[in-house]
Amino acid sequence: MKALTFKRYGKSPDIGFADVPRPTLKPDELLVQIHAAGLNPIDNMIPTGMFKPVLHFQLPATLGSDLAGVVIEVGSDVIRFKAGDAVFASVFDLGIGTLAEFAVVPESAAALKPANLDFVQAASIPMVGLTSWQALKGRLKLQRGQKLFIPAGSGGIGTFAIQLAKYLGATVGTSTSTGNVELVRRLGADEVVDYRKQAFEKVLRGYDAVLGTLKGDAIEKSIGILRPGGKIVSLIGPLDAAFARARGLNFVLKFVFGLMSRKIMRLAKKRDLAYSFLFVRPDGAQLAQIGTLLETGRILPVIDKVFPFDQAPEALEYLAQGHSKGKVVVRMK
Structure with missing residues (x-):
């Protein structure tokens, strides 16, 4: 079968199409013919080796996490499934790729595709949906009336998380560029900061929680908008020792991750805040609820651009530019 693979970690991962064997089934798995694959920023990060200590692939490895x-x-x-069922799933962190004609999916990771969505729309959901669900409902335990900032x-992530937070009854603040202000307002954002005109940390106050989605110093800046007792859940780091312990990593990595998060932990403690890093996990039961x-119609997929399979490398490059409005999806069929 045809798949988009990378052969090594680093600056030259040798990303390209290859003919690879069709995967064979284990007793608890489904063989899925992929119609569409949603792309996520981590799909571009994995070949760099950034997550090599915690994500394990047998090289050459197929890229992609959602299908x-x-x-x-x-x-x-x-x-729970039979041949002919239309499904969607995230296989992130399972050593499996989705930019391919077929993939094996553990039964526990899959859910029936929502009947009102086509395959492209469904493929745009799994990772952003599960990440938002596990962050807002699981880690933050977001309550009706609380204020959540989603940069x-x-x-x-933002287009989905805003909608989920509004469904949960939260007041939502966000930041975006001038051209996207109306989009995020339509999705439900209550307070919108145009980052080209204002700095969010100088405008927003009294928030209960922050969902960290931006690299750089945005996490540290967000501390100032939170009430004492507030929570920060970061999707982009720094990784922390609790994450290392949860994955059973060795002492060296626990120590390294502890050092990486030392500054944000210290700043959070001064303000009586809680910081944690979240790594999404596949979960078919949660995906079914989503x-x-x-x-x-309580949540709508937001798709920026769809690429054909033979342009999957260009799709990854487009995503890496960081300007997409919603999701980028590759259509196989």
Whole structure:
């Protein structure tokens, strides 16, 4: 089968199309013919080796984390799906790629595709949906009436997280560029800061939580907008010792991650705030709940651009520019 692979880590990962064997099923897996694959920023980060200590691939490895497609075959232990079912899933952190014609998906990671979405729309959801769900409902335990700041509201995570936060009853603040102000307002943002005109840390106050989505010093700046007792959940780092412990990493990595997060931990403690790093995990049951919100129209997919499979490298390059409004998706069929 055809797949987009990388052969090594580093500045020259040798990304390109290759003919690779069709994956074989384990008893608890589905073989899925992929119709569309949603792209995420980490798809560009993995070949650099940035996450090599915590994400394990057998090289050459297929790129991509999200998919929507049709089940071709099921393993002997599978009970929730059958051949012909339309499904969507994230296989992030499972050593599997989705920029390919086929993929194996653990039954526990898959959910039935929302009937009202096409494959491109469904493929845009899994990682941003699960990340938002696990951050807002799991880690932050966001309550009705609380105030949540989501920077970069027009990006893939932002467009979904704003809608989920509004569904949960929160007041949402966000930052975006001038051209995207109306988009994030339509999605439900209550306070919108145009970062070309104002700095969010000088405008916003009294927030209960921050979802960290931007690299650089945005996390440290967000400390000033939070009330005492507030929480910061970062999706982009710095990684912390708690993350290392949760993954059973060795002492050296625990120490290194502790050093990486020492400054933000110190600043947070001074303001009586809690900081943590979140790594999304595949979860078909959660994805099914997200699917219900999509089917009932409470959350809408936001897609910036769709590329054909043979232009998948260009799709990754486009995503890397960081200017997409919503998700970038590759269509296989």
